[in-house]
Amino acid sequence: MLSKKAKYALKALLYLARHQQEGLILISDIAEKERIPRKFLEAILVDLKTNGLLQSVRGKKGGYALVKNPAEVSVGSVIRMIDGPLAPIPCVSHLYYRKCDECIDEATCEIRIVMKKVRDATADILDSTFLSDLDKINTFLEE
Amino acid sequence: MLSKKAKYALKALLYLARHQQEGLILISDIAEKERIPRKFLEAILVDLKTNGLLQSVRGKKGGYALVKNPAEVSVGSVIRMIDGPLAPIPCVSHLYYRKCDECIDEATCEIRIVMKKVRDATADILDSTFLSDLDKINTFLEE
DNA sequence: CTTAATCTCTATAGAAATTATAGACAAATA
DNA sequence: TATTTGTCTATAATTTCTATAGAGATTAAG
Numbered sequence: 144m145l146s147k148k149a150k151y152a153l154k155a156l157l158y159l160a161r162h163q164q165e166g167l168i169l170i171s172d173i174a175e176k177e178r179i180p181r182k183f184l185e186a187i188l189v190d191l192k193t194n195g196l197l198q199s200v201r202g203k204k205g206g207y208a209l210v211k212n213p214a215e216v217s218v219g220s221v222i223r224m225i226d227g228p229l230a231p232i233p234c235v236s237h238l239y240y241r242k243c244d245e246c247i248d249e250a251t252c253e254i255r256i257v258m259k260k261v262r263d264a265t266a267d268i269l270d271s272t273f274l275s276d277l278d279k280i281n282t283f284l285e286e
Numbered sequence: 287m288l289s290k291k292a293k294y295a296l297k298a299l300l301y302l303a304r305h306q307q308e309g310l311i312l313i314s315d316i317a318e319k320e321r322i323p324r325k326f327l328e329a330i331l332v333d334l335k336t337n338g339l340l341q342s343v344r345g346k347k348g349g350y351a352l353v354k355n356p357a358e359v360s361v362g363s364v365i366r367m368i369d370g371p372l373a374p375i376p377c378v379s380h381l382y383y384r385k386c387d388e389c390i391d392e393a394t395c396e397i398r399i400v401m402k403k404v405r406d407a408t409a410d411i412l413d414s415t416f417l418s419d420l421d422k423i424n425t426f427l428e429e
Numbered sequence: 430c431t432t433a434a435t436c437t438c439t440a441t442a443g444a445a446a447t448t449a450t451a452g453a454c455a456a457a458t459a
Numbered sequence: 460t461a462t463t464t465g466t467c468t469a470t471a472a473t474t475t476c477t478a479t480a481g482a483g484a485t486t487a488a489g
Contacts, residue, residue, distance in 0.1 A: 289475095289476070289477090290476080290477070291476075291477075323477080323478060323479080324479090325478065325479055325480080326477065326478055326479085329478095343485090343486080344484070344485045344486065345484085345485045345486025345487060346485090346486055346487040346488070347486070347487060347488095348485080348486070348487090
């Protein structure tokens with residue numbers, strides 16, 4: 144499952160992408176327009192900033208803005224930042240590999256193989272879909 | 287993430303599939319051989335029985351056995367029984383559709399579309415992989 | 430008909446993750 | 460110096476996941 148936190152992060156990023164030309168955007172604007180709990184959103188934005196996606200300015204006239212081009216930010220990378228591995232079990236993750244707690248022998252684990260396929264299919268989709276791709280969807284609808 | 291419960295369920299089913307010709311199998315055998323907490327496994331087996339995958343006999347000489355042919359039981363169906371929808375967000379589930387709590391407008395939700403792709407890719411894999419396919423993996427290795 | 434073996438049922442507890450909030454603090458502008 | 464805004468630390472509330480305890484029901488065997 145995609146967590147609410149990750150979904151909020153994507154919503155916030157898409158909002159910032161749509162308002163890129165307007166300079167700094169207030170947390171409260173994003174929270175209100177995207178209906179995200181304000182304090183929860185703060186934590187998410189800090190996280191995205193730490194990961195180099197956003198910049199911020201404090202104080203009066205402050206706010207947040209996207210640092211990266213929406214065409215460079217994949218959905219997969221955002222989900223990994225917030226939720227961790229895309230893989231359904233840790234032993235098939237590329238970037239966060241870990242032995243499964245309950246695993247007896249990884250080499251003969253039947254479940255592993257099918258889950259690896261799921262991971263790869265998921266990563267193929269999410270790592271090749273960018274914020275700009277998502278934004279286009281509604282731009283297209285508006286035309 | 288695949289839950290431990292679902293993983294245990296698959297392990298138990300595979301164990302039962304491999305021992306199909308031996309008649310009734312004890313819970314404690316499965317628990318011990320697959321290193322699954324005994325009491326937790328009991329609950330899982332009841333669940334699988336309720337879902338028509340297993341039959342059981344109580345009392346001395348009792349135990350569990352597969353009812354279905356391993357070639358008829360898909361990995362996807364087992365995961366759905368235990369963990370629920372394969373879809374990463376409820377609004378793209380086929381069998382368990384539900385509006386997302388935090389969704390403002392499903393028709394213009396950008397996230398929905400990419401998550402639908404993920405759901406479809408996942409379902410394609412898991413619904414076309416059966417217990418018998420998994421079993422073959424190690425049979426093949428043993429040859 | 431008694432005993433031992435086995436699955437079943439109900440309840441609950443413990444642990445971890447997720448979601449959310451409160452409030453003091455720091456920085457910038459006017 | 461007051462106001463606006465992001466930052467930091469702590470914690471609380473909720474939910475989900477994992478696991479256990481123990482009494483009950485059923486069957487086979489002697």
